[in-house]
Amino acid sequence: MSPVFAWQWIQTPFLGALFEHTLVVADTYGDGWAGRQAGLRNPDILLAVNDTPVSNDQELANTLNAFLPGDEVTLLVERADASTDKIPVVLSNFARLDYLLIFGAPYMVGLLYLVLGLFVYRVRASDRAGEVFAIFSLLFSVLTGAFFDIFTSHYLTAVWTIAIPLTSAALMHLALVFPIETKLIKKRPWLRFAPYAPAVLLSLNGVYWLYDQSSRTSYFLPWRLEFTFMGLGFVIFFALLLTTWYLNFSPLVRQQAQIIFAGSFLAFSPMFIWTSAKALGVGIPFSGILFIILIAPLIFFPIAITYAILRYQLLNLDEFFAQILLYAGLLGVAIIGFVAWTGILSFVFGIRSPILNPIALLVYGLVLIVFLGPIRDGLQRLINRLLFASDKVREGVQTNRSFIFFIETGIAAYNIRAVSNYQYKNEIGITYLKEDSLPKWLSARREILRLNSEGRPVTRVLVDQEELARLAMLDVRVIVPLYGTDRLLGWLALADKTSGAPYNQADLDFLNSLSNQTAIVLENAQLLEMTNRKTKELLALQETNLDIASEQNTERILTSVVQRATDLLKARGGSIYRLDENYGLLNNEACYNLDQDYASISLKIGQGIAGQVAKSGQALCISQYQAALDQVKIHPGEEFGPVVAVPFAWQGQVRGVLELIRDVHAPQFTTEDLELLSVLANQAVIALENTRLISEAELRASQLSTLNEVNRIISATLERDAALKLVMEKAVEILKTEAGSIFLVDDTGKFLIFEVALGPAGVENTGSIVKFYGPWSKEILGKQPAALNHY
DSSP states (O other): OHHHHHHHHTTSOBOSSOBOTTOBBOSBOOTTOHHHHHTOOTTOEEEEETTEEOOSHHHHHHHHTTSOTTOEEEEEEEOTTSOEEEEEEEOBOOOHHHIIIIIIHHHHHHHHHHHHHHHHHHHTTTSHHHHHHHHHHHHHHHHHHTTTGGGTTOTTHHHHHHHHHHHHHHHHHHHHHSSSOOHHHHHOGGGGGTTHHHHHHHHHHHHHHHTOSSOTTTTHHHHHHHHHHHHHHHHHHHHHHHHHHHHOOOHHHHHHHHHHHHHHHHHHHHHHHHHHHHHTTOOOOBOHHHHHHHHGGGGHHHHHHHHHHHTTTSTTHHHHHHHHHHHHHHHHHHHHHHHHHHHIIIIISOOSOGGGOHHHHHHHHHHHHHHHHHHHHHHHHHHHHHHHHHHHHHHHOOBSOEEEEEEOTTTOEEEEEEEESOSOGGGOOOEEETTSHHHHHHHHHOOOEEBOTTSOBSSOOOOOHHHHHHHHTTTOOEEEEEEOSSSEEEEEEEOOBTTOOOOOHHHHHHHHHHHHHHHHHHHHHHHHHHHHHHHHHHHHHHHHHHHHHHOOOHHHHHHHHHHHHHHHTTOSEEEEEEEETTTTEEEEEEEESOSSOOTTOEEETTSHHHHHHHHHOSOEEESOGGGOTTOOOSSTTOOOOOEEEEEEEETTEEEEEEEEEOOTTOOOOOHHHHHHHHHHHHHHHHHHHHHHHHHHHHHHHHHHHHHHHHHHHHHHOOOHHHHHHHHHHHHHHHHTOSOEEEEEEOTTSSEEEEEEEESTTHHHHTTOEEESOSTTHHHHHTTOOOOOSOO
16 A cells, blocks of 8 residues: 555645654655755654644645645744744655655565565475564565655554564564574473564554654654664574574574575664664664665565575575676665765765756766676676685595595494595495594584694694594595584595695685585485484384284294394394293394304303393493403304393393394494384393293193093093003103102001102112102102202
8 A cells, every 4th residue: 555655645745854643854855855955854843834733644735735836835843942933945746756765665675575575485384484584574564665654644654663663573583493493492482472572562552652642752762662672683683693603503504694694784784773873862864875775785684584595495596596696786886886976976066966967867877887797797706706606616626535424323423424436435444433532523613624644633633643543544634524403414534636736725615615515415314314214113113013913933033023123223133032040041042143153052140241131130231242341252253342232021020131243343332222122122022921821821721631631531440550650641741751750658658669650760660669758758748749850
């Protein structure tokens, strides 16, 4: 509606000054305005026109419509000191150039904000930053689009008053969530809406005093508070932006912060100075030159935000923004040149209103045409240096070989993941743990590390020489760190340049920029790798559950558990030991991917790593197998590195141990590895327990069947010897013993008679008489069963 209101207003004869809604003279004016030249100044108050009292814009419009341009009217105004004065003013038409300047320029800026905000919201609708930027763009477009109306028709004054603090709140909200959410917002998401609370209060307060009838200037203080809040919003925005720029690890986030800061600084520096001055009560005349300085740069902010948000979402965005920057730069040069040209003509040569002088405009146009080509070429070169400098530098950074060290998912170590121009990739065994000094230094300093031909740092650094020597073996000269969102992902290690020239600062700048781009891809790849790893873990657990449910062969189930654990944890191999409670031994039930078959090995409780775990019931991680305390030579002739062993228990009782082994110098097992291994161990104990229960059930069924058979045969025969022999045979069969005997007590009760004897000496002992003695004699005399496993 702003264009409609503006067009209707310019049809009314113009007093040569703009007024706020209470007819306070506005501090906005153009060159040669009659009212300004007659002495109207802010904060004069218009009281009457030709003795006709006026108190609002509608009364003023009705009064002026009775006159024509060229008529002279007398204005009664109240000065700042409460005195009154009569000022004659000749009415005129509102100049079309002033209309384009005061209405057209801010309206087009607001339209640009609105279009870019909606565009970003459409592309990033699911992203919080896109939503907030769209809200900010909408509110800011209200400020600029309604700017002309608050000094003319005043239909949108209340809307403009509400939009000022809300725009500041949206700006603070944007700083809290983009380019990255602050830690405070992550912990308490509701705090991102906190700036809107004071904004709403300021808006309500401003609207309340806007139409206060007791004084025409009662809204001054509320507006000043709103401008102060606007200034506070800019301070918070820049503070959070700088904090993100310098303290965040993510290269993507830092690049976005740099882009936004540059655009924000260009866009809001003039406006920030002006609003701060207004808040402090310092009056800055709103001349045409100042107006251009305030309004024109505002386009840089939405462009910078849009570029930062969408740079990694849309293809060829750099080329598109390069063209925008080129034409924006040409427009800026043209505007600045025009302002300078009119200033020279006005202040040096004394030409009045040079902006309306056709000769001055013609001369400036000719000068602009002559120099437009060189200016365009210069701007193009500057933009190419800013956006595409890496294309040329990249041609000069060709290396003999390069390596990418990247953190392995789940093992907290940096290994070589990519090699260029090096034919022995499979023979490289260089690994760095997270606790090593080189990763710590790169993570803390975030600097490129340079090495000389001897493999020593060019500058003094706190890095272990042995760690640098590993890279020196590869003839590495430059180490470029790769940072993720909150940690070191790895580093790029480069050898000498193929040209033989040393690395210069331009090369290092390019490599730093390249690392930022690479880290973005690597971080996304690592996220995908972690997702795939979790998927594999869940799939392995599901397959193990299916094996337990469908497979009856315990050995195959346990072997599959060890195999899946080895593959998931990237170990060399592993074993499962089952505890034999009767003999106090750990028997190796399954072995996978070890050079020898250790299925016949048995360990005592407390012997070896598995024995210690079975004894304590606690998981155990050993950094080096050979250095383990109280270690037994279980794997002679083999060298192993880190070892992890976890117990698996049933109803609080340890039933066995799952053990995995890595190669020498391999990364240690992590807490996540222990957790996953414990889950797999729990599945193993389920398999063992199922087997035990099935075996016990089968044994009980067999025993009951045998007892029924014995009972049936005994009931059918009266021959004592045959019945006793049958009982003995079935007892030996059920208990799976090598021999057995039945003794009967003689008539005296002091001797036993061998009635039935099965086994190697069974026939010779039949009928023998032995005296009551032995460790079981008391139980027998007491008519109690007795068991003696070690006779």
